[in-house]
Structure formats: structure tokens, C-alpha cells
Amino acid sequence: MSEPPRPEVLPEAVPKVVIVGAGFAGLYAAKALRRAPLEVLLIDQNNFHTFQPLLYQVATSGLEMGDIAHGVRQIFHRQRNVRFRRGRAVGVDWERKRVILADGESESFDALILGAGAVYSDFGVPGVLEHAWFLKDLAEAANLRSHILQRFERASAEPELIATGLLTFVIVGGGPTGVEMAGALVELFGGPLRKDFPELEHERVRVVLLEMTDTLLAAFGERSRRYAGAVLEGRGVELRFGATVAALRPGEVELASGEVIRSETLLWAAGVRGHPLAEALGLELTRGQRIRVEADLSLPGRPYAYVAGDLAGATDEAGLLYPQVAQVAIQQGKHAARQILRRLRNEPTEGFRYRDLGVMAIIGRNAGVAELSRALGGFKLRGFLGWLGWLFIHLVYLPGHRNRVVAFVNWAYNYLTFDRHVRLIAFMRPSAAAPESPDARADETRTTVR
Amino acid sequence: MSEPPRPEVLPEAVPKVVIVGAGFAGLYAAKALRRAPLEVLLIDQNNFHTFQPLLYQVATSGLEMGDIAHGVRQIFHRQRNVRFRRGRAVGVDWERKRVILADGESESFDALILGAGAVYSDFGVPGVLEHAWFLKDLAEAANLRSHILQRFERASAEPELIATGLLTFVIVGGGPTGVEMAGALVELFGGPLRKDFPELEHERVRVVLLEMTDTLLAAFGERSRRYAGAVLEGRGVELRFGATVAALRPGEVELASGEVIRSETLLWAAGVRGHPLAEALGLELTRGQRIRVEADLSLPGRPYAYVAGDLAGATDEAGLLYPQVAQVAIQQGKHAARQILRRLRNEPTEGFRYRDLGVMAIIGRNAGVAELSRALGGFKLRGFLGWLGWLFIHLVYLPGHRNRVVAFVNWAYNYLTFDRHVRLIAFMRPSAAAPESPDARADETRTTVR
Numbered sequence: 058m059s060e061p062p063r064p065e066v067l068p069e070a071v072p073k074v075v076i077v078g079a080g081f082a083g084l085y086a087a088k089a090l091r092r093a094p095l096e097v098l099l100i101d102q103n104n105f106h107t108f109q110p111l112l113y114q115v116a117t118s119g120l121e122m123g124d125i126a127h128g129v130r131q132i133f134h135r136q137r138n139v140r141f142r143r144g145r146a147v148g149v150d151w152e153r154k155r156v157i158l159a160d161g162e163s164e165s166f167d168a169l170i171l172g173a174g175a176v177y178s179d180f181g182v183p184g185v186l187e188h189a190w191f192l193k194d195l196a197e198a199a200n201l202r203s204h205i206l207q208r209f210e211r212a213s214a215e216p217e218l219i220a221t222g223l224l225t226f227v228i229v230g231g232g233p234t235g236v237e238m239a240g241a242l243v244e245l246f247g248g249p250l251r252k253d254f255p256e257l258e259h260e261r262v263r264v265v266l267l268e269m270t271d272t273l274l275a276a277f278g279e280r281s282r283r284y285a286g287a288v289l290e291g292r293g294v295e296l297r298f299g300a301t302v303a304a305l306r307p308g309e310v311e312l313a314s315g316e317v318i319r320s321e322t323l324l325w326a327a328g329v330r331g332h333p334l335a336e337a338l339g340l341e342l343t344r345g346q347r348i349r350v351e352a353d354l355s356l357p358g359r360p361y362a363y364v365a366g367d368l369a370g371a372t373d374e375a376g377l378l379y380p381q382v383a384q385v386a387i388q389q390g391k392h393a394a395r396q397i398l399r400r401l402r403n404e405p406t407e408g409f410r411y412r413d414l415g416v417m418a419i420i421g422r423n424a425g426v427a428e429l430s431r432a433l434g435g436f437k438l439r440g441f442l443g444w445l446g447w448l449f450i451h452l453v454y455l456p457g458h459r460n461r462v463v464a465f466v467n468w469a470y471n472y473l474t475f476d477r478h479v480r481l482i483a484f485m486r487p488s489a490a491a492p493e494s495p496d497a498r499a500d501e502t503r504t505t506v507r
Numbered sequence: 508m509s510e511p512p513r514p515e516v517l518p519e520a521v522p523k524v525v526i527v528g529a530g531f532a533g534l535y536a537a538k539a540l541r542r543a544p545l546e547v548l549l550i551d552q553n554n555f556h557t558f559q560p561l562l563y564q565v566a567t568s569g570l571e572m573g574d575i576a577h578g579v580r581q582i583f584h585r586q587r588n589v590r591f592r593r594g595r596a597v598g599v600d601w602e603r604k605r606v607i608l609a610d611g612e613s614e615s616f617d618a619l620i621l622g623a624g625a626v627y628s629d630f631g632v633p634g635v636l637e638h639a640w641f642l643k644d645l646a647e648a649a650n651l652r653s654h655i656l657q658r659f660e661r662a663s664a665e666p667e668l669i670a671t672g673l674l675t676f677v678i679v680g681g682g683p684t685g686v687e688m689a690g691a692l693v694e695l696f697g698g699p700l701r702k703d704f705p706e707l708e709h710e711r712v713r714v715v716l717l718e719m720t721d722t723l724l725a726a727f728g729e730r731s732r733r734y735a736g737a738v739l740e741g742r743g744v745e746l747r748f749g750a751t752v753a754a755l756r757p758g759e760v761e762l763a764s765g766e767v768i769r770s771e772t773l774l775w776a777a778g779v780r781g782h783p784l785a786e787a788l789g790l791e792l793t794r795g796q797r798i799r800v801e802a803d804l805s806l807p808g809r810p811y812a813y814v815a816g817d818l819a820g821a822t823d824e825a826g827l828l829y830p831q832v833a834q835v836a837i838q839q840g841k842h843a844a845r846q847i848l849r850r851l852r853n854e855p856t857e858g859f860r861y862r863d864l865g866v867m868a869i870i871g872r873n874a875g876v877a878e879l880s881r882a883l884g885g886f887k888l889r890g891f892l893g894w895l896g897w898l899f900i901h902l903v904y905l906p907g908h909r910n911r912v913v914a915f916v917n918w919a920y921n922y923l924t925f926d927r928h929v930r931l932i933a934f935m936r937p938s939a940a941a942p943e944s945p946d947a948r949a950d951e952t953r954t955t956v957r
Contacts, residue, residue: 070898078536101733102654102933103931103932104660104930104931105930105931105932121571121573122931123571123929123931126704126931128930130703130704130930131703131930134702134703142663142664142760143660143663143664143932144664145542162665164663175622181582196933206554210554210593212596213591213592214592214593214612215591215612221734235809252584253578253580253584254580256590257737459920463916464911466821466913466916470909479553479573479574479579480555480578480580481553481554481555481576481578481645482553482554482593483557483572483645483646483935484552484935484936485933485934485935485936486934486935486936
């Protein structure tokens with residue numbers, strides 16, 4: 058990508074960079090354009106950034122929704138060259154260089170960064186999209202929390218339903234999300250919910266973690282993996298290796314082995330694919346429906362357009378797709394922004410290089426695993442130190458000073474009291490379906506008893 | 508109510524008291540039965556108590572939902588004789604002494620306390636139930652916040668809609684709720700949203716308070732009322748006295764004078780009536796659809812059943828219905844519980860007497876009015892002291908230590924920074940419509956983009 062910039066990227070007026078998505082990639086791209094003589098427009102269907110690594114804590118009553126979300130406009134209060142537009146990007150008019158929004162409006166751009174992220178992939182398993190839970194957005198996490206608490210309320214009113222799997226919680230996928238969720242669930246069930254529901258037979262509550270391969274946390278070293286498995290089993294999680302889901306039906310999970318587990322709650326943490334926007338754009342895709350990009354993250358033949366984060370099909374030296382994690386998104390967002398600045402200065406663009414910091418996952422109270430990359434010394438932490446390191450890193454990256462303070466206070470409270478404050482059963486409407494007009498709202502979002 | 512208790516109220520087994528509603532009346536009734544040899548069952552459609560006096564702060568981005576709600580089971584962790592059942596009471600089988608729930612199940616009782624509260628009354632004005640907002644439950648308050656923030660997002664994307672009332676906010680009713688809401692709205696608009704939306708013409712934002720009579724805060728003294736009006740006008744609220752709403756239509760409010768105000772946001776704070784459960788029970792009602800009760804708050808001819816709080820049609824010495832405020836509900840809840848204990852001991856019941864502590868309302872930053880009753884010294888506070896008194900009293904009554912700390916921290920943060928943290932646009936589903944089965948949920952509560 059060292060060809061000279063095309064003239065239309067540098068018009069006489071201030072060039073306009075449109076960034077689609079206010080996730081890690083979009084947020085860090087916009088921040089990297091802080092001092093640039095550019096107009097930046099950030100578009101997202103939500104007016105807030107969601108700190109996805111902590112969604113599992115919202116789903117398990119550890120944190121409030123507001124603790125892991127931060128208003129996009131607030132994040133950029135002091136960055137004068139950023140504007141925000143709440144909307145859902147559904148396409149791009151490449152001829153006229155406009156991003157098309159779901160409401161039919163559009164926004165022109167001189168340069169573009171696509172950071173729409175990923176969605177869960179069902180890998181073709183029947184029933185998953187209809188009946189499984191996913192941890193990809195705030196409303197879903199809050200609803201999963203309400204759904205879990207509602208199972209317990211129901212079991213209290215009708216204990217005979219426990220026999221049909223009312224209190225069986227199945228997690229598919231032994232990666233960080235599955236492990237963190239399993240660990241947080243047994244803590245929630247064994248402590249706060251035991252106190253809340255003294256009338257229930259708590260030994261009948263089950264947390265089952267299904268993993269297709271023979272190990273948890275495949276991205277980690279042997280000792281971390283064994284440690285994670287041992288801690289989860291010690292805390293009461295049923296680990297099932299070599300277990301593949303064949304189908305989901307209301308109230309039951311069928312495994313490839315033919316075994317059926319009765320459960321009303323299946324969390325699908327088995328993997329993600331690129332956001333449907335990728336297909337809608339008609340661009341060339343890689344495995345996992347990610348958009349194929351040049352080494353500098355630009356679109357082939359469209360040097361003014363970049364892709365960053367989970368949506369980008371960028372590959373490392375070995376030709377492998379980068380993992381869809383926050384650190385890659387952050388670094389790619391910054392990289393894309395820097396390439397736009399280089400083109401503005403008529404400098405050749407640079408290939409993206411991932412600076413691997415390592416991997417970490419939390420298993421539960423006092424138990425975490427962290428493996429720093431060799432560049433950072435190659436330390437491996439397990440147990441209390443791994444847990445502490447995880448807390449520290451997540452506090453540092455959580456956007457907003459107030460959120461950091463509140464999350465810290467909540468964690469300290471949870472840790473010291475063994476309690477979980479957030480136990481309201483309150484269902485959210487999906488963000489994509491938020492009513493645009495007040496009258497669309499009237500029928501759906503209000504109490505029926507009046 | 509001095510007849511001897513009927514034998515069936517005191518069976519050999521532990522008598523069971525069912526309390527319908529976990530509002531102030533139900534909560535304080537259950538607490539008053541703390542040391543009693545009784546089984547107490549509290550029924551509510553939500554698994555949390557809502558601190559209604561602070562709903563307006565949720566609607567205006569001052570507090571999070573979780574700050575003013577507290578899990579019922581958590582409140583009674585240490586009170587062993589209380590059980591909770593999440594459900595909606597829809598009737599009573601007086602013959603078999605059972606409360607009937609919406610799911611078809613029922614619960615037997617020996618004594619009953621009805622504390623289902625109040626709902627908004629439209630006073631027959633067409634369009635109000637369809638198009639107005641009400642501040643009566645948590646989901647509605649959170650949705651009103653999202654709706655308000657969404658008007659601003661929309662105005663940012665399509666400023667031409669401001670001319671059709673997009674940024675005009677109308678409040679009907681100059682009682683405490685209307686005054687508090689108007690004051691909080693101008694603060695939200697003048698501070699945080701001015702910073703969030705530098706692109707908007709903020710002088711076009713309007714807050715209109717419509718009051719039928721010629722004064723705000725009718726329950727207060729002359730000086731407090733004048734003060735409240737002066738403060739609100741000084742901060743930019745348009746006060747309209749003698750203004751009656753004739754009809755609501757999508758996007759407009761028609762006044763009795765024929766004048767039409769274009770607005771997409773009308774908050775109806777004009778008054779309440781008893782919960783529909785009152786009519787469903789087929790009992791004799793007073794004005795405002797409240798249940799007629801004896802002097803001791805029991806139902807005529809049913810000395811084992813009591814009504815407390817907004818639903819109770821109790822009258823003072825002058826024959827006037829008590830105001831539907833928290834203090835009356837708290838005192839009536841305790842009173843009803845005490846009468847059940849008296850009957851248990853074969854003592855005659857006592858008439859309810861309200862101990863009036865006074866009235867208070869907050870108008871905004873540094874501005875409150877508080878008028879203590881003569882029994883408490885008859886002090887009248889205005890301005891900073893009235894504001895401080897209001898904050899103090901509300902912190903004292905907010906249930907849950909953690910909620911008190913968090914609310915205090917949030918208030919201190921809001922006060923010192925002039926900011927409001929909570930600005931997520933995230934719509935809730937109405938509590939009454941929370942899905943009972945996971946599959947009812949699947950279609951409705953999840954993101955459509957996947």
C-alpha cells in the first residue's frame with residue numbers, strides 16, 4: 058500500500074473520516090486522530106461503548122450495565138474533532154463514498170474505518186440462534202442475568218420443575234468466555250443465591266461446561282489449562298470434554314453422542330464470526346466471515362478504507378488470522394488511524410504488526426491465569442496473582458474514571474461480602490430494536506397493568 | 508373493630524400472613540412482623556422493592572435503576588419468617604382464603620394485607636394512556652430516560668425536526684413529581700446534554716409545566732409555593748397555570764383553550780388512582796378507586812384482611828382521604844401488621860392515626876422546600892437547607908446500605924461535576940410483560956443483527 062494517495066482523499070476542505078462501530082477498534086482509532094486536522098464521525102447503533110470483556114460479570118450479577126458502558130459523546134467531550142451519530146450502518150455506496158444507515162440516511166466520507174466487530178456463530182447447529190444465549194451485547198447480558206434469576210424464582214414457586222432442568226445451566230465452549238462464565242456462575246449460585254433461596258435444594262443446581270476438544274483455554278500453556286480445569290471442577294462445575302452439541306430444542310440440549318441434557322439455559326460461547334455488515338458490503342471474505350484486507354489493513358483497491366478489530370481478516374507472518382480479542386482491536390484501530398494520517402501527509406502506509414502482550418482469564422475468586430508474552434518477560438501467573446493481574450488490567454482499560462471507581466467499589470464489595478448486589482429481574486429490549494418513535498414505544502415498553 | 512377474632516384466624520399451626528405488594532406498605536408491614544410467631548409471604552410481580560420517590564432521578568440520568576431498587580429477598584435475608592413469591596395477584600378467593608396469581612396458582616392465608624399501590628389516572632383525557640409517560644415503575648423511568656436522550660440523538664441527526672417539537676418536553680401536574688421532574692430536566696439539559704451535543708441550538712429546548720390550578724405544590728405554604736415557581740422560572744421552565752389538557756395525540760398536546768403544543772414527550776404527573784386489583788376484587792371503593800376500609804384499616808366484614816398504602820381508602824378525622832405518599836404507606840403498613848398481632852393476642856384492634864411529619868420537595872441544585880409538621884417543630888426550610896434536608900431524608904429511607912452509599916457517591920459526583928453519569932439509551936421491557944419461558948424470550952429480547 059505504498060501508492061500515492063488519490064486526490065479525492067485530500068480535498069480542499071477538512072477531510073472527513075467516518076468510523077463505523079464504537080467498540081475497541083473504533084474508539085481507539087478516533088482517539089488516535091486526536092490532534093489531526095480531520096473531521097471524525099463515529100457511528101454506532103448504541104450511544105455507548107460496551108466493555109465486552111466484562112459482559113459476563115453483568116450476566117452473573119457482579120456489575121451493573123452502566124458500570125461497563127460509557128457514553129460515546131462523554132468519551133469524546135474534550136476531543137473537538139469527533140462527532141457522533143447514533144445509527145446502524147447497513148452498507149457503503151463506494152461510488153459516492155457514503156455510508157448508508159438503516160434509517161435511509163447516509164454520511165459522506167473521505168476515509169473510512171470499518172470496526173463493526175463480530176457476532177456469534179452457530180456453526181450450523183440447529184436451534185442455536187433460536188434458543189441459546191450469547192454474550193455479545195449489554196442487553197443480552199442483562200437479560201441473561203434476569204433469565205437466570207428468574208429460573209430460581211420459578212424453582213422456588215414450582216420446585217417440581219427442577220427435575221426437568223430448570224436449574225441446569227449449560228455453557229458451550231471452554232475458551233475464556235466459557236471458563237469465566239462457569240466460574241462466576243458457581244460463585245453466584247453457591248453464595249448469594251443460596252442465601253436468597255433458603256427454600257431450595259441447592260445440591261440440585263448444575264453448571265455444565267461442554268468443550269469439543271480435550272482442553273480448556275486452548276490459547277494457554279499446559280499448566281494454566283490444567284489449573285483452570287482443576288479449579289472449576291473443585292468449585293462444582295461439571296466439565297465435559299469431547300462434547301459436541303448436535304441440536305438445541307426448547308428445554309433440552311442434544312449432544313452428538315445422542316445424550317440429551319435437560320436445561321432451559323444454554324450459553325453459546327463456542328465462537329464468533331464477522332458482523333453481517335461484512336456480507337452486506339459484498340467484499341471478499343476470509344474464514345469466519347471477516348473482511349480480507351491488505352497488510353496495512355486497507356481494503357484491496359480501496360486505499361482510503363480500512364478494517365480494524367474482529368471484522369478484519371488480517372493475518373500474521375505465518376498467515377494465521379489474528380485472534381478476535383480486545384488487544385488486537387485496539388492496536389488495529391490505532392494502526393488504521395495512523396495510516397490515514399500517513400496518507401494525508403503523502404507518506405507510504407505501513408503493514409500492521411501485532412504486539413502480543415499475552416493472554417489472561419479469570420476463573421473466579423482468587424483464581425486467574427495470566428501468561429505474559431515473551432516481549433513482556435514471559436511471566437506466567439496463576440491463582441491469586443493471576444486474579445489480581447486480571448483485575449488490574451481490566452480496571453486500567455475500562456473507559457471512564459467514574460466507571461473505574463464504581464467497578465472497583467463493586468468488586469471490593471463483592472469480594473469482601475461474598476455478595477452480588479445486582480439481582481433485579483428486569484428485561485431489556487434488544488438495542489437493534491429500540492423504538493425510534495414514541496408511539497412505536499407505547500404498545501411495547503410500558504406496564505400493562507394500569 | 509373490637510369484635511373477638513374468628514377462630515379460623517388462629518389455627519393450631521403457625522398462622523400465615525400474605526402481603527400483596529413489596530412497596531412501602533408491604534415492606535414495612537413485613538418488617539413489623541419480625542418477631543411474630545407467624546409465617547409471612549410477600550408477593551410482588553417484581554423481585555425488588557422500588558423506591559418510588561427517586562424514580563424521577565432515574566428518568567433524568569441522576570441515578571441508575573439499581574440504585575433505587577433493592578432485592579426483596581436480600582431485604583429479608585435475616586428475617587427468617589418471611590418468604591417471597593414473585594407473581595402478580597389478580598384476585599382473592601374469600602371463601603377458601605386464597606390469593607389468586609396471574610399464573611393460575613394460588614396461596615392460602617390466615618391474614619391478608621393488600622398493598623398493591625396506585626397507578627396513574629388519565630382522568631378520562633383521550634390519548635393519555637396511549638401517548639403519555641408515567642413515573643410509577645422502574646422500567647418506565649428507565650425508558651423515559653432513554654426516550655429523552657433519544658430525542659437529542661435524533662435532533663442531532665435531523666435538526667429540522669426540532670421545529671415539530673422534538674425537543675419540547677411537557678409535564679402535566681404541578682405537584683412534587685411535576686416540580687421535581689421539571690427541575691431535574693432543566694439541569695440535565697442545561698449542563699450534561701449541552702456538553703454532549705455541542706452541535707444543537709440549545710435555546711430551542713423547552714420544558715413546559717402545565718398546572719390546572721393557579722399554584723404549584725398545593726400541599727405547601729404560600730412562601731414555599733412562590734419560591735418553587737420562582738426557582739423553576741429562573742432556571743428556564745415555562746410555567747403555565749390554569750392549563751388543562753384536552754387531548755393527547757402523537758406529537759401534540761391539545762389544551763382546553765384550544766392551543767396545541769407540539770411535543771413527543773408528555774409526562775403525566777397529574778394524579779393517581781388505586782391499583783386495578785381493587786376493582787378486580789369487587790370491594791366497595793372510595794373516590795380514586797381506593798378500597799374502603801374500617802378505622803383500623805381492615806376490610807368491612809373481613810377483620811382478617813387489611814389494606815395499606817396508596818390502595819387504602821382510609822380517611823382522617825375530617826373525613827378526608829389520606830395523601831398517597833410514602834409516609835402514609837409506611838405508617839399504614841406497620842399499623843396493619845400490628846393489628847394482626849393484636850388479633851393474635853385476642854386484643855381489640857386500634858384505629859389508624861397518621862403522624863404527619865410534613866412535606867418536602869426538591870426543585871433542583873441547592874433548591875428544596877421542606878415544611879415540617881407542627882409536631883416536629885413546624886420549621887420551614889427553603890433553598891439550600893431544604894435541599895440538604897431532602898437529600899438526608901431520602902438517604903435514610905433508601906433501603907440497603909450499599910444503595911445508600913452508591914446514591915450518596917452518585918449525588919456527590921453529580922453535584923461536584925455538574926455531570927450526570929447515566930446516559931445509556933437502553934429500553935426495558937415492562938415488568939408485567941417479563942417473559943416467563945425462555946422461548947417466549949427468544950423472539951423478543953435479543954438483538955436482531957446476528
